[in-house]
Amino acid sequence: MHEYGIWSVIPPVLTIILAITTRQVILSLLMGILLGFLVLADFQLGAALAAASQGLVDVFKSDSSAKVLLFGLMVGAVIHLAKVTRGMQGLILLLTERTRLVRGPVTSQVLGMCLAGLIFIESNTSLLTAGTVTQSLGSRYRVSREQLAYVIRNTGLSVWSSVIFNGWGAAMMAIIAAQIQQGFISGSPVAILAHSIVYNVFAWVSLAFILVSIFTRFAFPGMRRANSRAAAGVELREGATPLIDDEEPRHKECLPSASNLLVPLLAMIATVPVGLYITGDGAFNAGSGATSVLWGVLVGQLAGAVHYIFIKRLLTINEFFNELLEGYKSMIPLAVIMTLAFMIGTIAGALNVGGYIAGQVDAFISPSFAAALIFAIACAISLSTGTSWGTFSIMIPIGIQVAVSLGADPYLVIGAAISGSIFGDAVSPISDTGIVTSMATRNDLMDHIRTQLPYCFAAGLVTLAIFMVIGLLW
DSSP: OOOOGGGGTHHHHHHHHHHHHHOOHHHHHHHHHHHHHHHHTTTOHHHHHHHHHHHHHHHHHSHHHHHHHHHHHHHHHHHHHHHHTTHHHHHHHIIIIISOOOOSHHHHHHHHHHHHHHOTTOHHHHHHHHHHHHHHHHHHHTOOHHHHHHHHHHHHHHHHTTOSSSHHHHHHHHHHHHHHHTTSSOSOHHHHHHHHHTTOHHHHHHHHHHHHHHHTOOOOHHHHHHHHHHHTTOOSOTTOOOSSOOSOOOOOSSOOOTHHHHHHHHHHHHHHHHHHHHHOOSTTSSSOOHHHHHHHHHHHHHHHHIIIIIISOOSOHHHHHHHHHHHHHHTHHHHHHHHHHHHHHHHHHHTTHHHHHHHHHGGGOOTTTHHHHHHHHHHHHHHHHOOHHHHHHHHHHHHHHHHHHHTOOHHHHHHHHHHHHHHHHHHOTTOHHHHHHHHHTTOOHHHHHHHHHHHHHHHHHHHHHHHHHHHHHO
């Protein structure tokens, strides 16, 4: 692979800095993409522009990327139709006035936390469900959208990375199995991963921070301002731009009914594990599950059509498809950002960002601090690339080999690699989990990132200290 030196990390770092300082996600992604292609083309502008054009086309050549983009468009239609038919209002009434399960800001956040954790089989489905349900409840009880996004996303990342029998666990077991085959470590992938998950320290620290933020209302300054604004009845910061249209669609003249949301949503959720079993592309090997998720949203739309048109007779066929298209249109900004995020991720891979960062500090690793340093490197890589999967694919093999050569605890080092991978995923503005969470909670993406940064960095520092202490005591 061609080496680009320090230029490997400049495009993703530039993207992150611009996104945080300007709050303009699309501009930041475009600048990072252009610089990345310039580096790859040895700074020949014509070749870089040609490569960028081809890179845009290549996004849609990738099956998984195309399916995720289609999922994003279609899920917008599911949400839009639930609003049009007053399904959101019905669910709020069910949870608050009929069952009394949710009685205020604390229980609405706990519900979001539970949904994000319990639907661990697929990340996008988890974020969509938790965000869609709790955003409306948050508005009712004046919980800021930023707070809900922080709770949902970080709960999800912590749980998904700690469950063995889902797509995340399958991917990690496949990576560990390759190291077993090469003779670097012995045992079964399941047993090794199960032992290592205990040391997924960032996940446990993050969950502790989330619980503290919910039950004590402790907040860092940025989140405190967002919470105060929401408490005053102002849902969005002045000038904020949510990823999907924040205006409520016109409602049909019908009574609020939770079934108008739950029927398509539950059909979608139920289809995903069935699709994973049939295709074998998620929980049972290292695939992404993109096909199963797409199946789920298609079934959800079909279930919605039957429910709205034939069972409850709320919409005519023409009205249903008109509203369906309105829902697709509302998701165009999300599709643009996701497409650009896929491109910057591809560029990061071509520039070998992970390999460069890992190589620069490889010589400084000592047995006592091996886990702490692996964690720090994984943090840097995942922050730069916006992907936890890509990061642990790089760092788990490196961690195992470093642990073996230095005589460090391999389980501790694997746990550190996983922890660092999800740290960067949690704070990176180019991560797909951040984009989907912001969409589901109707947030401005950069407001979500900026308000949760202090929590994640604080949890990261605590995690780093824990790895250092464990390393010294081991």
